[in-house]
Structures are given as structure tokens and as C-alpha cells.
Amino acid sequence: xxxxxxxxxxxxxxxxxxxxxxxxxxxxxxxxxxxxxxxxxxxxxxxxxxxxxxxxxxxxxxxxxxxxxxxxxxxxxxxxxxxxxxxxxxxxxxxxxxxxxxxxxxxxxxxxxxxxxxxxxxxxxxxxxxxxxxxxxxxxxxxxxxxxxxxxxxxxxxxxxxxxxxxxxxxxxxxxxxxxxxxxxxxxxxxxxxxx
Amino acid sequence: xxxxxxxxxxxxxxxxxxxxxxxxxxxxxxxxxxxxxxxxxxxxxxxxxxxxxxxxxxxxxxxxxxxxxxxxxxxxxxxxxxxxxxxxxxxxxxxxxxxxxxxxxxxxxxxxxxxxxxxxxxxxxxxxxxxxxxxxxxxxxxxxxxxxxxxxxxxxxxxxxxxxxxxxxxxxxxxxxxxxxxxxxxxxxxxxxxxx
DNA sequence: GTCTATATTATGATAGAC
DNA sequence: GTCTATCATAATATAGAC
Numbered sequence: 001x002x003x004x005x006x007x008x009x010x011x012x013x014x015x016x017x018x019x020x021x022x023x024x025x026x027x028x029x030x031x032x033x034x035x036x037x038x039x040x041x042x043x044x045x046x047x048x049x050x051x052x053x054x055x056x057x058x059x060x061x062x063x064x065x066x067x068x069x070x071x072x073x074x075x076x077x078x079x080x081x082x083x084x085x086x087x088x089x090x091x092x093x094x095x096x097x098x099x100x101x102x103x104x105x106x107x108x109x110x111x112x113x114x115x116x117x118x119x120x121x122x123x124x125x126x127x128x129x130x131x132x133x134x135x136x137x138x139x140x141x142x143x144x145x146x147x148x149x150x151x152x153x154x155x156x157x158x159x160x161x162x163x164x165x166x167x168x169x170x171x172x173x174x175x176x177x178x179x180x181x182x183x184x185x186x187x188x189x190x191x192x193x194x195x196x
Numbered sequence: 197x198x199x200x201x202x203x204x205x206x207x208x209x210x211x212x213x214x215x216x217x218x219x220x221x222x223x224x225x226x227x228x229x230x231x232x233x234x235x236x237x238x239x240x241x242x243x244x245x246x247x248x249x250x251x252x253x254x255x256x257x258x259x260x261x262x263x264x265x266x267x268x269x270x271x272x273x274x275x276x277x278x279x280x281x282x283x284x285x286x287x288x289x290x291x292x293x294x295x296x297x298x299x300x301x302x303x304x305x306x307x308x309x310x311x312x313x314x315x316x317x318x319x320x321x322x323x324x325x326x327x328x329x330x331x332x333x334x335x336x337x338x339x340x341x342x343x344x345x346x347x348x349x350x351x352x353x354x355x356x357x358x359x360x361x362x363x364x365x366x367x368x369x370x371x372x373x374x375x376x377x378x379x380x381x382x383x384x385x386x387x388x389x390x391x392x
Numbered sequence: 393g394t395c396t397a398t399a400t401t402a403t404g405a406t407a408g409a410c
Numbered sequence: 411g412t413c414t415a416t417c418a419t420a421a422t423a424t425a426g427a428c
Contacts, residue, residue: 021411037317040235042403055406056412064404118361119315121233128366150371154362154379161361162354162387165314169353170324175346183350187387191358217393238421252394254423 013136015077018070022060024050026074029067034112038068038122069130072123075113076136079106083136086143099143100188107167108181118164144192159191209332211273214266218256220246222270225263230308234264234318265326268319271309272332275302279332282339295339296384303363304377314360340388355387 018026028049032041043064047054061067082102089095107114116123127133145152163184166172172180214222224245228237239260243250257263278298285291303310312319323329341348359380362368368376 035317037233037235039233040317043405044403052411053413054404055414058405059411062405115315115317119311121231121236121311150368150375151379153365153367154371154376155383157362157365157368158358158380158383161365162358164361165357166350166353169349169357171349172346172353175350179346180350183347184354187351187354190386191383239423240421248393249395250422251396251424255393258423260422 013132033116111167114164115168209328229312234316307363310360311364
């Protein structure tokens with residue numbers, strides 16, 4: 001039984017580059033995932049959207065789950081440089097605020113991504129099952145929150161949900177990136193008790 | 197009996213009662229929707245979960261979408277009394293805060309519900325397409341927010357997302373209802389600028 | 393009301409021609 | 411690398427027996 005191509009079975013999550021055809025598949029998949037959910041998106045739909053056949057999709061990724069993994073990995077990988085910068089920074093509050101700005105920036109820039117990454121049941125399961133994803137999320141939250149505890153956790157959950165929700169809300173699709181980013185950053189800092 | 201065939205084609209959303217078999221199907225469906233998403237849940241899974249056959253499910257609801265509609269209607273219907281109470285209340289800020297407390301109460305009580313209602317692509321589409329759902333959401337937000345405008349909308353989106361996220365977060369599953377409710381209410385009031 | 397059996401369509405996936 | 415053709419399986423849905 002095919003355990004799936006395991007891009008990150010042992011190693012750490014990292015920024016990944018894909019070939020042009022693979023990138024086209026991933027872009028189309030992401031778009032469809034955001035609209036119909038992962039389970040609601042068939043390989044047929046992805047193939048049609050790219051303008052190729054199902055078999056051609058299978059040449060690039062030989063299972064649907066591989067596409068989901070690649071989409072998730074590519075998205076989170078984009079945050080790796082920001083995370084490493086924050087971890088290397090001595091000034092802890094500053095590192096925290098820098099990373100927060102980066103995370104919000106990415107959420108606003110790739111709005112469609114957020115619905116899938118944060119709330120799709122298939123992706124949520126994937127994140128919980130693959131250790132590299134888990135380790136990455138741990139690192140991210142360690143910088144953003146410091147220690148753990150129920151109160152901090154509630155804040156964190158509210159924060160990530162607040163950002164995600166605002167960013168993917170249909171009625172806010174027309175709000176320009178700058179406005180949204182500014183407002184989100186202000187409110188997020190308030191929620192985290194950061195006072196810049 | 198057949199009260200809810202086309203439950204909301206023309207009329208307003210209201211609290212609905214279902215027969216025992218229908219209720220069993222809806223409960224099972226909701227549970228599965230929360231875990232696997234609507235698209236990731238088959239009628240087979242629902243039937244197996246109830247302990248009946250697919251055909252028996254079709255006797256109660258003659259299409260999968262009918263189940264989704266019924267689940268959504270039943271959930272939102274539970275908020276109707278609270279909404280009507282708030283609309284009848286003269287003291288506007290008080291009405292707003294009362295409704296907020298009710299909404300948070302329901303979110304905390306039926307945590308699994310939230311993921312499906314707020315974030316499942318199928319349900320989101322349903323809410324957008326069926327006028328009774330739209331009208332209900334309009335009424336809800338009118339009481340909670342007063343007027344509309346980008347700034348208020350951003351706050352609203354962040355608020356609903358913050359509540360939803362906190363309530364459905366796996367790491368917060370063990371936090372007891374009272375703690376969660378109290379913390380959520382405090383932070384929500386802060387976000388809305390309510391000062392009770 | 394619930395069952396078995398079945399029709400129909402779509403799914404994920406593979407083999408092999410070009 | 412991309413195609414056509416095809417596979418087995420599972421999906422939604424229906425008909426009809428009990």
C-alpha cells in the first residue's frame with residue numbers, strides 16, 4: 001500500500017520549490033479547496049481547472065493526499081524564514097511582534113489559503129498526524145505566546161481565529177490589503193497585550 | 197410529521213421540532229459533519245452511525261442536501277427566541293449584550309456545531325443561497341452591530357471568528373464551559389467596545 | 393418504516409499508446 | 411509528459427418486498 005510520497009517524514013518543514021507543471025496543479029487545487037473544501041474537490045475538477053487530464057495530474061502527484069500535503073507544506077514553508085528570523089532575535093517582545101506582522105501579512109496576501117489551512121477537516125487531520133507540521137506549529141506558537149496555559153491558549157485560539165475569519169470573510173473581500181492589515185494588526189496587538 | 201419538507205422556502209426561520217428517527221439522523225450527521233466535513237460525510241456513514249441502512253435514511257430525508265438544510269435550520273432556529281427577545285428590548289446596548297451572551301452560550305454548549313455552521317464550504321454556500329438564512333443572519337448582525345461599515349464589519353468578522361475558533365479548538369476541548377464562556381464574553385465585549 | 397437489490401454516476405487510481 | 415481507455419470502488423438515489 002502506497003504510504004504516499006513523504007516529503008517531510010523525517011526532516012523539518014522548509015521552503016519548497018516546485019516545477020512549473022506541479023505549481024500549476026497546486027495553484028488550481030488551492031483555489032478549488034478554498035471554494036469547495038478538500039473533500040468537495042475531485043481530481044477531475046483540478047485537472048479541468050488546469051486544462052489537462054486526470055492522468056496528467058497523477059503524473060505530478062500520484063495520490064490526492066500528496067496534493068494536500070504539498071499545498072500545506074508550500075504554504076507553511078513560506079513562513080519558515082520569518083520564524084527563523086524571530087527565533088534568532090534576542091529582543092523577545094520585538095521578535096513576537098515582528099512574527100505577528102509577518103503572519104498577518106501572509107494571511108492577508110493569500111486570503112484563500114486561510115480557509116483551507118485553518119479549517120478544512122482534511123488539512124486539520126493532516127497537521128495533527130504529520131510530526132513535521134506539528135513541530136512547526138509548536139515553534140510558531142512558542143514565539144508568539146511564550147509559555148502555555150489555558151488563558152494564553154484561549155487568547156491564541158481567539159487570535160488565530162479572529163485573523164483567519166476577518167481575512168476570509170466574503171463581505172470583506174473588497175477591503176484593500178493595507179486597511180485590513182492595519183486594522184488586524186492593531187486589534188491583534190490589543191488581544192495579545194503587546195504595546196508597541 | 198412532514199412539517200419540514202420545504203421548511204424555509206418562503207417563510208421565516210423558526211424553531212423546528214423533528215420526530216425521533218429524524219432527530220437521530222440529524223444528530224449523527226452533525227457529529228460526522230464536524231469531524232469530516234459535509235462533503236467528507238457520506239449517507240453510508242450517517243446510516244452506519246445511526247445503525248440503519250441508507251434506504252432508511254432516504255426515507256427521512258430524500259436528499260443529502262435536505263439533511264444539511266435541516267441541521268443548519270435546527271441549529272439557527274435555537275437562536276430565534278433570543279433574537280426576538282433582543283429585538284423587542286428597548287434598551288439597545290442591553291439588548292446587544294444579552295444577545296451576545298446568548299450566542300456565546302450556544303457556541304460553547306454546542307461546540308461541534310460551530311465548525312460546520314461557520315466554516316464548512318457546503319453550509320456557507322447554503323447560507324448564502326437561501327433567503328431565510330440570509331434574513332436571519334441580517335437580523336442577528338443588526339442587533340449585534342447596529343449600523344454597517346467596513347470598520348464595524350471587520351470587528352464583526354473578527355468577533356465571530358474569535359469565538360468560533362476558541363470554542364472549536366482541539367487544545368481547548370478540556371477547558372470547562374464556565375471558564376471558556378467567561379473569558380470569551382470578556383474579550384468579546386472588549387472587541388465590541390461594550391462596557392458593562 | 394425498514395429492508396434488499398439495483399441503477400447510475402463519479403471517484404481515485406493504473407496501464408499502455410504516443 | 412500527456413494522452414485514451416479502463417479498473418474497482420463508493421457515491422447518491424430509487425424500486426419494490428416485507
